[in-house]
Amino acid sequence: MTKTAIYPGSFDPPTRGHLDLIERASTLFDHLIVGVGVNTTKTPFISNEDRVAALTELVEPFPNVTVETFEGLLVTFARSRDCRILVRGLRAVTDFDYEFRVALANRQLAPEIETAFLLAREEYSFLASSVVREVAMLGGDLSHFVPPVVEKLILAQLSP
Numbered sequence: 001m002t003k004t005a006i007y008p009g010s011f012d013p014p015t016r017g018h019l020d021l022i023e024r025a026s027t028l029f030d031h032l033i034v035g036v037g038v039n040t041t042k043t044p045f046i047s048n049e050d051r052v053a054a055l056t057e058l059v060e061p062f063p064n065v066t067v068e069t070f071e072g073l074l075v076t077f078a079r080s081r082d083c084r085i086l087v088r089g090l091r092a093v094t095d096f097d098y099e100f101r102v103a104l105a106n107r108q109l110a111p112e113i114e115t116a117f118l119l120a121r122e123e124y125s126f127l128a129s130s131v132v133r134e135v136a137m138l139g140g141d142l143s144h145f146v147p148p149v150v151e152k153l154i155l156a157q158l159s160p
């Protein structure tokens, strides 16, 4: 049986921390779907199309990783892909409370689906998309935080 896992998130923008998690999770499952959550009521920093395009380029080195968008309930998306494993990252204790509640809610909704947590690498444990957005708005160097393809996207977006 093929073990498919979904790594869901906003990826707004994708960071080096996300990429590290994708690389590590790709070795644990037969197929990893990076699920880009699309929220129709909020305007993202980076458009859905650009996030998907950047992630698709970034996962090219990993043949068992694909990128898809989803709208609405994650467990509905997971069921539609015959997936029973959700992967999330834990950076610090502060992530735990939120992740724990979301995982329990998902379990209530879909008891057959498990959430697996991978610990962030130490050097990325401070790294969040919100930090990248803030540094970008303030004109700081993004190269330590995001891969070049994402940096280009952000700079293109910020230039008038």
Ligand code: ADP
Residues within 6 Å of the ligand: 008, 009, 010, 011, 012, 015, 016, 017, 018, 021, 087, 088, 089, 090, 091, 095, 119, 120, 121, 124, 125, 126, 127, 128, 129
């Ligand atoms: P969401 O809005 O769903 O939290 P994010 O894109 O912020 O989406 O994060 C998606 C997942 O990636 C979360 O599980 C988050 O904890 C994890 N993550 C975010 N940044 C990092 C990082 N630097 N290292 C490891 N995991 C991370």
